Amino acid sequence: MIKKIDFLFFGWIVHLFYPEYYRPKYGYQRYYILFFHYLIPQKLCRLNPRVRWPVHFTSKVLAPERIQKGVLCDPGDNHNNYIQANNGIIFGSNIELGPGVSIISSNHESDNLRAHTEGKPIVIGNHVWIGANSTILPEVSIGNNVIIGANSLVNKDIPSNSVAVGNPCKVIKQKEAYTEDLSQIIFSKKIPKKFSDFLNVNA
Structure with a gap:
C-alpha cells in the first residue's frame, strides 16, 4: 500500500x-x-x-545530448559519478555504475587545456556492472556481460563475458552467461518497442 x-x-x-x-x-x-x-x-x-x-x-553529467542509453541504465544516478560525454558514450541496457565511477570520453589537448581531443565514443554493452571508483578512459569499448572490479582503470577494450580488474584493467576470468529473465519486470511506464527484443532474450 x-x-x-x-x-x-x-x-x-x-x-x-x-x-x-x-x-x-x-x-x-x-x-x-x-x-x-x-x-x-x-x-x-x-x-x-x-x-x-x-x-x-553529488554526480555530474557533461554533454548528455551525446549519450545514448538503453533501459535499466541511468548514468550518474549513483553517488559521485562523473560522466563526460564530449565525444559520445553509448550505453547498452541493464548497466549499473558503482559510487565514484568516472567515464571520460575525451582528454584535453596538451597544448590547449581549454580544448578537448576528438575521438571515437566510448561503448558499453548490455549487462555490465562497473565497480566503485573505477575510471573508463576515452575510446574504450566494453562488451556484453562484463564485470569491472572496483578501483579499476579501463584504458583498453574489454571483451564480452569477462571479469576484469586492476590498474590497468585486465581480464582475470570468463564470466558465466547472464540469465536473469528481464521479461518478468513490470516497468513503471511503457517501454519503447526497440528494447523489446533485449527484454525478451532470456524469457
Whole structure:
C-alpha cells in the first residue's frame, strides 16, 4: 500500500520530468527519494538540468545530448559519478555504475587545456556492472556481460563475458552467461518497442 501511495503522489512527477527513466515500477528506488534527492536538485537547483534521467546531486553529467542509453541504465544516478560525454558514450541496457565511477570520453589537448581531443565514443554493452571508483578512459569499448572490479582503470577494450580488474584493467576470468529473465519486470511506464527484443532474450 505504501508503495502504491508513493507511486501515485510522486511517480507521475518523476515520469513527467524524466522521459528516459525506465525502471521497475516497484522495488528499485522509492519515488519520493527520486523527487527530493534527484528531481529537485536537477530541475530547481539546476544541477544537471538537461539530463533526461535521474542524476544524483553529488554526480555530474557533461554533454548528455551525446549519450545514448538503453533501459535499466541511468548514468550518474549513483553517488559521485562523473560522466563526460564530449565525444559520445553509448550505453547498452541493464548497466549499473558503482559510487565514484568516472567515464571520460575525451582528454584535453596538451597544448590547449581549454580544448578537448576528438575521438571515437566510448561503448558499453548490455549487462555490465562497473565497480566503485573505477575510471573508463576515452575510446574504450566494453562488451556484453562484463564485470569491472572496483578501483579499476579501463584504458583498453574489454571483451564480452569477462571479469576484469586492476590498474590497468585486465581480464582475470570468463564470466558465466547472464540469465536473469528481464521479461518478468513490470516497468513503471511503457517501454519503447526497440528494447523489446533485449527484454525478451532470456524469457
